[in-house]
Amino acid sequence: MVSYEKNKVILRNINSFKIKEILECGQCFRFDRVTDCHYKIIAYGKKLNILEENNKIILFPSNKNDFEKIWLTYFDLNLNYNEIKKNLKEDKVLKKAIEYAEGIRILRQEPFECLISFIISQNNRIPMIKKVIENISEKYGKKIEGGFAFPTVDELKKATVDELRQCKTGFRDKYILDAVTKIQRGEIDLDELNKLDTMEIKKRLMEIKGVGTKVSDCVILFGYGRKESFPVDVWIKKIMEYLYFDKKATDNKTIEKYARENFGVHSGIAQQYLFNYAFHEKIGK
DNA sequence: GCCCAGGGAATCG
DNA sequence: CGATTCCATGGG
Numbered sequence: 001m002v003s004y005e006k007n008k009v010i011l012r013n014i015n016s017f018k019i020k021e022i023l024e025c026g027q028c029f030r031f032d033r034v035t036d037c038h039y040k041i042i043a044y045g046k047k048l049n050i051l052e053e054n055n056k057i058i059l060f061p062s063n064k065n066d067f068e069k070i071w072l073t074y075f076d077l078n079l080n081y082n083e084i085k086k087n088l089k090e091d092k093v094l095k096k097a098i099e100y101a102e103g104i105r106i107l108r109q110e111p112f113e114c115l116i117s118f119i120i121s122q123n124n125r126i127p128m129i130k131k132v133i134e135n136i137s138e139k140y141g142k143k144i145e146g147g148f149a150f151p152t153v154d155e156l157k158k159a160t161v162d163e164l165r166q167c168k169t170g171f172r173d174k175y176i177l178d179a180v181t182k183i184q185r186g187e188i189d190l191d192e193l194n195k196l197d198t199m200e201i202k203k204r205l206m207e208i209k210g211v212g213t214k215v216s217d218c219v220i221l222f223g224y225g226r227k228e229s230f231p232v233d234v235w236i237k238k239i240m241e242y243l244y245f246d247k248k249a250t251d252n253k254t255i256e257k258y259a260r261e262n263f264g265v266h267s268g269i270a271q272q273y274l275f276n277y278a279f280h281e282k283i284g285k
Numbered sequence: 286g287c288c289c290a291g292g293g294a295a296t297c298g
Numbered sequence: 299c300g301a302t303t304c305c306a307t308g309g310g
Contacts, residue, residue: 123305125294170291175307212307234305 002067009067011057016081018103019050019057025276026235027222028107029117029130030137030150044070044110045142045149076105076225084266091262093243094270097277104272107222111190112183113150114223115205118215119175128168135167157184175210182208190223198226213252221268230259230267239278 003010011017019039023031031041037052046066051058059071072078085102089095109117116136121129133150140151140159157180164173182188188208193201198220205216217231232240232252240255241247263270277283 119307121305122307123290124292125305128293131293165291168292171289172291172307210307214306 004064004067007061007063009059009062009064009071011059011077012055014057014077016085016103016105017057017075018101019052021101021103021276022075022105022107025101025104025272026126026279027218027272028109029121029126029133040146042137042144042147042149043074043107043113045144046070047144047146073108076108079105081105081269084269088263088266088270088273091270094263094273097270097273100277100281101273104269104276106225106227106269106272108225109222110150111193111219111223112153115179115190115208115211115215115219116150116156116176118218118222119172119179119208119210120169121218122172122210122212122215124170132168136164136169139163139167153180153183156180172210175208178209179211194224198224198228201226221271227268228260228265230256230263230271232256233275235275235278236271239274239283242283 001012001014003012020033020036022028023033023039023041028041030043031039033039034049039050041048041050048062048071049058049060051060059067062071085098089098117129117133120132124132134148136156136159137148137150140155141148142151142155156176159177159180161173161177164176169176179188183190188204193204196204201220201224202216205211205219206213211219214231214233217229220226221229221231230236232255237250237252237255240258241250244258245255259267259270
């Protein structure tokens with residue numbers, strides 16, 4: 001399964017892993033495409049190449065320690081997606097969405113970066129979100145080989161509203177500062193939150209200005225790896241109405257309830273297949 | 286409840 | 299082509 005060469009980690013026989021699908025399904029913003037089989041990401045303060053070659057996945061530069069400490073969890077490699085997909089595919093609609101992109105996985109991102117990223121994501125589009133996060137990283141993050149790490153809480157607390165505006169955050173500047181301030185003061189402890197149950201995390205995250213239902217659900221899914229979280233954005237709303245509610249307008253609560261009751265503990269994974277399918281096929285337009 | 290906030294991409298006329 | 303719409307949240 002895993003072998004190590006100098007500066008390389010080589011994975012074989014990994015099921016459900018297509019780097020293009022993983023990165024381009026709306027969950028992650030810090031990546032660059034080289035080719036469909038070669039992407040670069042920055043996460044956990046490191047730049048990493050992911051290269052798909054034949055049936056191998058090559059991670060570089062990396063090593064055994066990095067892999068076990070960071071990337072194993074980041075790529076969610078301990079979860080058996082084949083098994084989960086098999087169950088989800090009993091739903092005929094999901095079957096189609098899953099078969100549209102079998103290689104999707106939920107990335108386990110750093111909670112702080114995830115929180116700030118999804119605050120930025122509100123009322124915004126992916127190319128802009130990527131640009132703003134890049135601006136913030138360049139301005140406040142540490143220089144690393146080939147780019148800039150996402151800033152730590154201490155680094156970002158130096159930011160002012162005016163500076164953040166220059167990073168093109170728009171009206172979200174004050175939301176970012178509120179998040180940073182609450183964390184820095186210890187009013188919110190992102191590590192401690194992980195010990196709480198999902199609804200409790202959500203309640204705490206929503207104390208931050210600019211964090212509503214959608215943003216908190218994303219942080220819970222992508223930052224805390226809680227697969228039962230089902231974020232409803234315009235794409236999910238559209239595709240759910242279109243495919244499950246007879247194309248009728250349906251409120252978010254009803255959609256969330258439907259997901260909880262029909263997709264169960266892996267709703268968040270179902271959400272990602274549905275989002276990807278709707279987003280790339282422009283369903284319901 | 287309604288409009289606005291900043292910005293660029295997408296879509297419309 | 300220019301004009302309008304879109305987007306998630308909170309404040310007025």
